[in-house]
Amino acid sequence: MHHIVIGAGPAGVTACETLRDLDPSARITLIGDEPEPPYSRMAIPYLLVEQIDESGTYLRRSNDFYARNRIDVMSMPVSSINPADKVISLSTHDTLDYDRLLIATGSTPVQPPISGINLPGVHNCWNLADARAIATRATPGTRVVLIGAGFIGCIILESLHKRGIELTVVEREDRMVPRMMDEAAGGLLKRWCESKDITILTRTGVSGIEQEGAGLSVSLDNGDTLAAGLVITATGVQPNTGFLQGADIDIDQGILVDNYLETSKADIFAAGDVAQGRDHPTGGFVVQAIQPTAVEHGRIAAANMVKARSVVHRGSLNMNILDTHGLISSSFGQWMGVEGGDSAVLLDQDRYLYLNLQFGGDHLVGASSIGYTQHIGVLRGLICSRAPLGAWKQRLLDDPTRLMEAYLGSVQGLA
Amino acid sequence: MQRSLLIDPGKCTGCVQCELACSLEKEGIFNPSKSRIRVFTFHYEGRFVPYTCTQCSEAWCMQACPVDAIALDAGTGAKVILDAACVGCKVCTISCPFGTVNYNSDTGKVIKCDLCGGDPACAKACPTAAITYVDADQTGYDKMRVWAGKTDAGAMASTQYGGT
Numbered sequence: 267m268h269h270i271v272i273g274a275g276p277a278g279v280t281a282c283e284t285l286r287d288l289d290p291s292a293r294i295t296l297i298g299d300e301p302e303p304p305y306s307r308m309a310i311p312y313l314l315v316e317q318i319d320e321s322g323t324y325l326r327r328s329n330d331f332y333a334r335n336r337i338d339v340m341s342m343p344v345s346s347i348n349p350a351d352k353v354i355s356l357s358t359h360d361t362l363d364y365d366r367l368l369i370a371t372g373s374t375p376v377q378p379p380i381s382g383i384n385l386p387g388v389h390n391c392w393n394l395a396d397a398r399a400i401a402t403r404a405t406p407g408t409r410v411v412l413i414g415a416g417f418i419g420c421i422i423l424e425s426l427h428k429r430g431i432e433l434t435v436v437e438r439e440d441r442m443v444p445r446m447m448d449e450a451a452g453g454l455l456k457r458w459c460e461s462k463d464i465t466i467l468t469r470t471g472v473s474g475i476e477q478e479g480a481g482l483s484v485s486l487d488n489g490d491t492l493a494a495g496l497v498i499t500a501t502g503v504q505p506n507t508g509f510l511q512g513a514d515i516d517i518d519q520g521i522l523v524d525n526y527l528e529t530s531k532a533d534i535f536a537a538g539d540v541a542q543g544r545d546h547p548t549g550g551f552v553v554q555a556i557q558p559t560a561v562e563h564g565r566i567a568a569a570n571m572v573k574a575r576s577v578v579h580r581g582s583l584n585m586n587i588l589d590t591h592g593l594i595s596s597s598f599g600q601w602m603g604v605e606g607g608d609s610a611v612l613l614d615q616d617r618y619l620y621l622n623l624q625f626g627g628d629h630l631v632g633a634s635s636i637g638y639t640q641h642i643g644v645l646r647g648l649i650c651s652r653a654p655l656g657a658w659k660q661r662l663l664d665d666p667t668r669l670m671e672a673y674l675g676s677v678q679g680l681a
Numbered sequence: 682m683q684r685s686l687l688i689d690p691g692k693c694t695g696c697v698q699c700e701l702a703c704s705l706e707k708e709g710i711f712n713p714s715k716s717r718i719r720v721f722t723f724h725y726e727g728r729f730v731p732y733t734c735t736q737c738s739e740a741w742c743m744q745a746c747p748v749d750a751i752a753l754d755a756g757t758g759a760k761v762i763l764d765a766a767c768v769g770c771k772v773c774t775i776s777c778p779f780g781t782v783n784y785n786s787d788t789g790k791v792i793k794c795d796l797c798g799g800d801p802a803c804a805k806a807c808p809t810a811a812i813t814y815v816d817a818d819q820t821g822y823d824k825m826r827v828w829a830g831k832t833d834a835g836a837m838a839s840t841q842y843g844g845t
């Protein structure tokens with residue numbers, strides 16, 4: 267049995283580890299296309315503040331992890347796959363036969379369609395090469411323009427600011443992290459950033475970037491221009507599916523997978539940022555593009571590659587946690603609420619505290635928070651268990667902070 | 682024989698000696714907010730419930746860690762944070778459906794119960810035997826495992842497979 271895994275990110279590496287666990291004798295090949303050992307994009311912000319070196323971003327710490335688990339690691343883009351013959355082609359035109367294939371190729375940042383986006387000094391913050399380029403340019407005092415205040419933008423905002431740069435963030439929508447939190451929360455975040463001397467321009471677009479002397483000039487759609495030594499774009503990502511042209515695999519937003527993470531072609535699975543998998547609690551199929559989902563997909567896909575339809579994927583929960591200069595926010599599931607559902611909201615502007623619980627009938631379906639860090643995972647427990655809250659619902663409506671008690675009382679039956 | 686913490690809320694008087702013992706053992710200070718075990722108060726029921734990590738086999742925290750900073754202690758079965766590797770990204774704190782991995786803003790890293798290497802301070806400090814450290818298979822541990830499964834009836838119960 268030959269398992270081939272394309273993409274050496276968290277989804278691919280977790281899959282290989284699981285494959286080895288469950289299938290001691292199989293041949294396992296992991297194919298990535300970045301020069302470094304498999305690493306975690308998520309660790310890039312900590313590399314930028316020099317809290318870790320590059321080896322601190324590696325997905326597996328022990329040097330011999332891949333050898334010990336007999337995982338053949340190759341660094342070489344896969345250029346096409348042929349499901350009929352069960353063969354993949356590499357950019358060198360070499361081919362490899364597979365019995366089971368996992369596509370875990372992740373996503374790539376979307377470039378905003380503006381002039382000057384390819385100028386030197388304009389970067390994404392997506393891979394280690396980007397991180398090195400940013401570290402070279404983002405020296406103390408440098409003016410940096412960050413385009414996009416979504417989740418990834420906000421994740422890197424803190425590390426950029428900690429490098430002692432002068433930061434301006436430009437966001438087209440009306441608030442920060444618009445797909446993670448509501449107006450009230452986005453407003454709190456913005457006020458917090460401003461109190462740390464970060465300029466946040468919401469409802470503002472970038473119309474173009476030009477070279478100006480040794481630096482860059484960023485034109486805004488409100489007519490202003492900003493001088494910058496570095497421009498970073500974080501305006502969303504799209505799944506890496508280009509090499510699947512001609513393979514006739516069903517693709518919507520991402521690669522469509524069933525409840526076993528199998529694609530429309532037999533023996534081909536997909537996992538992580540590239541996959542459009544089941545969402546919990548809605549039951550719909552979405553691209554979540556987050557680390558915990560990538561790992562969950564990798565594990566479940568691998569189990570089904572070894573033993574067909576042995577593990578059902580009932581859905582991953584979309585969730586994020588963000589540290590914006592010491593102000594910690596999180597969001598889970600249907601944080602925006604559901605039709606006819608109750609909600610409990612606690613907002614303390616002065617202390618930067620926010621907690622928003624969303625109910626669907628008698629159970630929790632989503633939540634968002636700012637300033638709460640203790641026992642926050644219990645929000646996942648409450649949502650994923652779909653526990654009927656009973657009397658606890660009213661208690662949470664009265665005091666949303668009693669989450670842990672509600673969980674122990676309703677899910678664990680401890681009170 | 683691996684052992685685990687057995688918690689019997691019926692015996693807990695809410696004295697929080699466990700929290701003090703834990704924070705002293707782990708942080709060198711008496712500060713319940715830094716304790717890995719916490720006692721929750723149920724006013725309506727007049728009940729106290731000590732609660733901490735069950736060292737669940739699913740190990741959501743360990744799975745979600747992007748930099749391999751949570752390791753299995755083969756001796757105790759505990760999932761242990763490797764401080765030198767932890768970057769403080771907090772993804773484990775949202776991944777743990779029990780809410781028992783927490784962020785410590787003083788150190789910029791996360792904290793969770795590690796069973797004190799096999800000699801848990803909370804159990805030693807508990808004056809009423811509400812917290813005991815006993816052989817895993819004689820305890821209510823199985824019951825806690827069932828709860829663990831129940832927690833993940835949605836996404837995750839089905840992700841368990843033999844051996845891991």
Ligand SMILES: Cc1cc2nc3c(=O)[nH]c(=O)nc-3n(C[C@H](O)[C@H](O)[C@H](O)COP(=O)(O)OP(=O)(O)OC[C@H]3O[C@@H](n4cnc5c(N)ncnc54)[C@H](O)[C@@H]3O)c2cc1C
Binds near residue numbers: 537770
């Ligand atoms: C700066 C930053 C911070 C982040 N922070 C968080 C966070 O706090 N929380 C969170 O949940 N998520 C975070 N993310 C997102 C998270 O990193 C991704 O969701 C995760 O990396 C997805 O894993 P993956 O394995 O699906 O894809 P990837 O990690 O993207 O790995 C896919 C790999 O496949 C390779 N590949 C692509 N095409 C081919 C091909 N044709 N042949 C061979 N190899 C190929 C890619 O180059 C890549 O190496 C962050 C991302 C970034 C950039």
